[in-house]
Structure formats: structure tokens, C-alpha cells
Amino acid sequence: MAYIYNDVSRTFSEYLLIPNLTTERCIPDKVDLSTPVVKFKKGEECELKLNVPIASAIMQSVSNDTLAIALARSGGISFIYGSQSIESQVEMVKKVKKYKSGFVISDSNLRVDNSLKDVLELKNRMGHSTVAVTEDGTSTGKLLGIITSRDYRVSRTSLEKKVGDFMTPFSKLIVGNLGISLSEANDIIWENKLNCLPIVDKDQKLHYFVFRKDYDEHKQNPYELLDKNKRLVIGAGINTRDYAERVPALVEGGVDILCIDSSDGFSVWQKNTIEYVKNNFEGMKIGGGNVVDKEGFLYLAEAGADFVKVGIGGGSICITREQKGIGRGQATAIIEVAKARDEYFEKTGIYIPICSDGGTVHDYHIVLALAMGADFVMMGRYFARFDESPTKKVKRGNSYVKEYWGEGSNRARNWQRYDLGESNSLKFEEGVDSYVPYAGKLKDNLDVTLSKVKSTMSSCGSASIPELQKTARITLVSSVSIMEGGAHDVILKENDY
Ligand code: IMP
Numbered sequence: 122m123a124y125i126y127n128d129v130s131r132t133f134s135e136y137l138l139i140p141n142l143t144t145e146r147c148i149p150d151k152v153d154l155s156t157p158v159v160k161f162k163k164g165e166e167c168e169l170k171l172n173v174p175i176a177s178a179i180m181q182s183v184s185n186d187t188l189a190i191a192l193a194r195s196g197g198i199s200f201i202y203g204s205q206s207i208e209s210q211v212e213m214v215k216k217v218k219k220y221k222s223g224f225v226i227s228d229s230n231l232r233v234d235n236s237l238k239d240v241l242e243l244k245n246r247m248g249h250s251t252v253a254v255t256e257d258g259t260s261t262g263k264l265l266g267i268i269t270s271r272d273y274r275v276s277r278t279s280l281e282k283k284v285g286d287f288m289t290p291f292s293k294l295i296v297g298n299l300g301i302s303l304s305e306a307n308d309i310i311w312e313n314k315l316n317c318l319p320i321v322d323k324d325q326k327l328h329y330f331v332f333r334k335d336y337d338e339h340k341q342n343p344y345e346l347l348d349k350n351k352r353l354v355i356g357a358g359i360n361t362r363d364y365a366e367r368v369p370a371l372v373e374g375g376v377d378i379l380c381i382d383s384s385d386g387f388s389v390w391q392k393n394t395i396e397y398v399k400n401n402f403e404g405m406k407i408g409g410g411n412v413v414d415k416e417g418f419l420y421l422a423e424a425g426a427d428f429v430k431v432g433i434g435g436g437s438i439c440i441t442r443e444q445k446g447i448g449r450g451q452a453t454a455i456i457e458v459a460k461a462r463d464e465y466f467e468k469t470g471i472y473i474p475i476c477s478d479g480g481t482v483h484d485y486h487i488v489l490a491l492a493m494g495a496d497f498v499m500m501g502r503y504f505a506r507f508d509e510s511p512t513k514k515v516k517r518g519n520s521y522v523k524e525y526w527g528e529g530s531n532r533a534r535n536w537q538r539y540d541l542g543e544s545n546s547l548k549f550e551e552g553v554d555s556y557v558p559y560a561g562k563l564k565d566n567l568d569v570t571l572s573k574v575k576s577t578m579s580s581c582g583s584a585s586i587p588e589l590q591k592t593a594r595i596t597l598v599s600s601v602s603i604m605e606g607g608a609h610d611v612i613l614k615e616n617d618y
Pocket residue numbers: 178179180384411432434435436437438439440441478479480481499500501502503526527528529530551552553
């Protein structure tokens with residue numbers, strides 16, 4: 122007979138946290154949000170920790186290089202989506218690894234034989250007015266000059282005029298040598314009243330620009346997540362089909378950690394993929410998932426996963442539960458997997474972090490997930506709203522929105538995520554194509570979210586995530602008290618306008 126779970130499977134909004142005693146020890150400013158991402162032995166330090174317990178989803182509409190840079194600079198981690206060619210995924214990984222705070226890789230580059238028309242088209246497309254002129258027209262070619270909007274007058278200059286005839290040539294440029302620090306670069310900028318300083322190597326090849334306007338931004342990222350060589354940390358999503366080609370290329374590109382991206386991770390193909398990585402790339406970290414129960418967790422733990430991702434069907438764009446009837450309330454899934462993780466730790470002395478993936482709607486859901494035992498959370502909808510996500514910003518009615526689509530939608534066509542094994546038989550969607558309200562810069566929003574997280578943890582009497590996991594008190598709420606949670610029995614003023 123089939124096994125029937127009699128307990129209801131629940132989600133975050135059905136719970137609240139009960140305050141514990143707050144003291145000077147755990148005021149919001151003292152709350153430590155660092156958290157482990159990969160497994161470690163009892164008594165040993167975890168090799169990879171996040172400074173804030175947040176990851177961005179492995180999705181085309183979420184995790185590209187620009188979002189990854191912004192999130193790592195704020196202390197979290199992105200997993201660059203795997204539903205793209207190996208070359209373009211590796212390219213994104215490389216861009217993140219090459220990123221140096223304040224040192225910008227030029228994305229507007231031309232050759233001397235391009236025309237003013239090309240300059241204007243590029244400016245329109247990229248939104249930047251500084252163009253590097255290099256021998257081969259790439260961002261790393263030999264620097265021959267630069268063009269800014271001061272070098273031409275559209276009304277007076279022929280559109281056919283060649284770049285080489287009106288650029289500021291290299292001989293007249295002030296440049297910095299590769300290897301100088303940001304503060305040295307800024308000194309040169311200030312002393313020479315420059316707007317931008319190209320950084321070149323001994324062969325005159327361009328590496329970066331340092332812009333005057335970025336000066337203030339550099340100092341505002343105390344949480345920045347860096348590897349031992351002071352480069353940003355980056356993850357990448359992989360699948361259980363082309364790993365033998367994809368993983369070597371990603372490792373070569375400098376990726377720090379991999380994660381198998383699948384809607385159902387309780388499969389032999391995940392085991393095969395984890396074993397492949399562990400046998401071929403010593404020290405490479407890899408997470409598996411998604412699972413929603415003890416059995417799934419233990420299977421991936423035994424297979425060698427460094428972390429396990431939890432959640433099926435809770436994502437905002439997800440229709441897996443409707444299409445296949447598979448899933449579990451996210452809170453129940455986390456509670457059960459966290460219990461299994463703790464038992465596994467007791468038995469083996471190995472702590473395997475778990476990640477709550479999907480269905481995080483309110484900021485306090487992050488704290489609930491952590492209190493229930495998650496070590497970090499992964500979010501898609503949350504990040505899709507920001508400037509840095511890869512999707513188009515469009516105007517709908519009186520407001521701006523950004524596009525957000527599921528990996529299992531016809532738009533993404535990431536069938537490997539859903540169709541297990543070799544069958545290629547999938548013929549239905551498990552995700553939708555949608556809009557989310559545009560919300561501005563990642564950092565501005567994440568700063569608010571993190572201050573709420575810290576404030577909630579402070580109310581729970583916790584100065585760290587491990588402490589919260591041990592001492593939080595969580596209560597179920599009735600549907601009537603959920604109504605009580607919002608403003609009620611008052612006439613909101615905004616309705617009068
Ligand atoms: P969100 O933060 O609630 O938007 O959920 C994001 C998560 O939904 C991702 O990290 C994936 O685990 C999951 N997901 C992404 N695309 C799809 C899809 O098309 N169908 C079902 N789940 C998806």
C-alpha cells in the first residue's frame with residue numbers, strides 16, 4: 122500500500138516567530154549573517170562561507186554576470202544559469218572572476234576603421250559614452266585610443282568619419298599600469314582631472330577602465346564575498362547530461378562551486394554527476410537537489426553532495442504542482458530535511474548545509490527558513506526585479522516591470538532540468554512567463570532586506586544563524602490570525618488619493 126503522510130505539508134506564511142529575550146549582545150548591528158555553503162567536519166572550518174545567507178536562482182532571467190557581480194559584492198552568491206551554451210556560460214563566469222572593484226572591463230570597443238555611426242550605435246546599445254579603440258576591436262586588444270562624447274559633435278561631424286580620425290590617440294592619453302591599486306588609480310584621476318583612466322599592461326593591451334564616478338561606490342561593500350586571491354566568488358548551474366563537457370570548461374574558467382539544477386534531484390543521474398565531479402576535479406564543490414524529504418537528502422549526502430537544495434513546486438513561476446502533482450510545502454520540506462541533516466551530522470560528524478529554494482515571498486520568510494534549519498536561501502523572483510538582472514525592463518500602465526520566466530517555461534526550454542535520464546520525452550511546461558515589479562538597484566533592496574533579517578534575528582535573541590537555528594521558537598498560525606497580520610480595520614490613507 123502507498124505510504125500516506127498524515128501531517129499537513131505547510132508553507133512559510135503559516136508560521137510566525139516568537140521573540141526571545143533581546144540583549145546588547147544581539148542588537149541588529151551585532152548580528153552575524155555568515156553561513157556555511159559546503160560540507161565540513163565537526164570542529165573544522167567550512168571552506169566556503171557566505172557573508173549573507175542569500176543565493177540567486179539558476180535561471181536565465183536571474184543569474185548572469187552582472188547580477189552575480191552585484192550579489193557577490195553584497196556578500197551572497199549567484200549560480201550562473203546553465204541553460205545556455207557552454208561557451209557563453211564560461212564567458213559569464215570569467216567576467217565575474219575578472220571583476221575588480223572599481224576596475225571595469227570595457228564593454229564598448231571599436232577599431233580605428235569603424236565610423237562615427239558605429240560609435241553612436243554602440244553608445245545607444247550599451248548606454249556608455251566611453252569607447253575603447255583597440256587594434257582588434259576587443260576589450261583586451263592593444264589600446265590605440267579612446268572616444269568620449271567630447272571627441273565629436275554629431276551636428277558637425279560626418280557620420281562616415283573614421284574613429285581613427287577623431288579619437289584621442291594613445292600618445293595623448295594618461296594611463297595606469299596593470300597592477301596599480303584602486304587608490305593609486307584614483308590619485309591619477311584626481312591629479313589629472315580625468316573622467317576615466319585606462320589600465321594597460323606592458324604590451325599596451327587594455328585590461329580595465331577606472332571611472333571617476335565609481336569612486337564613492339568602492340567603499341560601500343563591507344560584505345564583499347572574495348576568494349583567496351581577492352576575486353569575487355561565483356557558482357554555476359550544471360545539468361546531468363552534458364557535465365563531461367561543461368564542468369571542465371567551467372573549472373577552467375575559474376568557477377568556485379557547481380550546483381546541479383533540477384526540479385527533482387532524487388535521481389541516479391545526480392549521483393553520477395556528483396561522482397564525476399568528485400573523481401575528476403579534486404576539491405571542486407558541488408551541490409545537488411532539489412529534494413523535499415529525508416530520503417532525498419540522504420541519497421545526495423551519500424553521493425557526496427557538498428550542499429543540498431530543498432524545494433519542489435514552491436517557486437513563484439512554478440506550475441510543477443499543477444502539472445505533475447509533485448511537491449511539498451516549503452516549510453515542511455525544510456523542517457524535515459534539516460532534521461535529517463542534523464541526524465546525519467550526529468552520526469557522521471559531517472555537516473551538510475541545506476538551501477531553501479523557491480517560494481520566499483516576504484523578507485521574514487528568509488529568517489523563518491533559517492530558523493527552520495536552512496543555511497541559506499535561493500531566490501529568483503526577488504532578484505529578477507533589479508537593474509542587474511538580465512531581463513528587459515518594460516512599462517506597463519503607469520509602472521515599470523521586468524520580465525521573469527521559469528526554466529521550465531517554453532521560453533527558457535530548459536528541459537534537462539525536468540526530463541530525467543535520456544528520454545527527451547518532455548512535452549509540457551512546468552513554468553510560466555511573467556512580469557515582476559521593477560525595484561531598482563540590487564544593493565539598495567538587499568540592504569533593506571538584510572536590515573529586516575537582522576532586526577528579526579535580534580528580536581529572536583540571536584546574534585548568528587547557528588544560534589537562531591538552535592534557539593528560535595516558531596508557532597503555527599490560524600488562517601484568521603494571518604488576516605490579523607496585515608493592516609486591518611482601518612481606512613488606509615492612500616485609498617483617499
Ligand atoms: P522564486 O524565488 O519563488 O521565484 O523561485 C525560484 C526557484 O523556482 C528557482 O530557484 C527554481 O528552483 C524554481 N524554478 C525555476 N524555474 C522554474 C520553472 O519553470 N518551474 C518550476 N520551478 C522553477
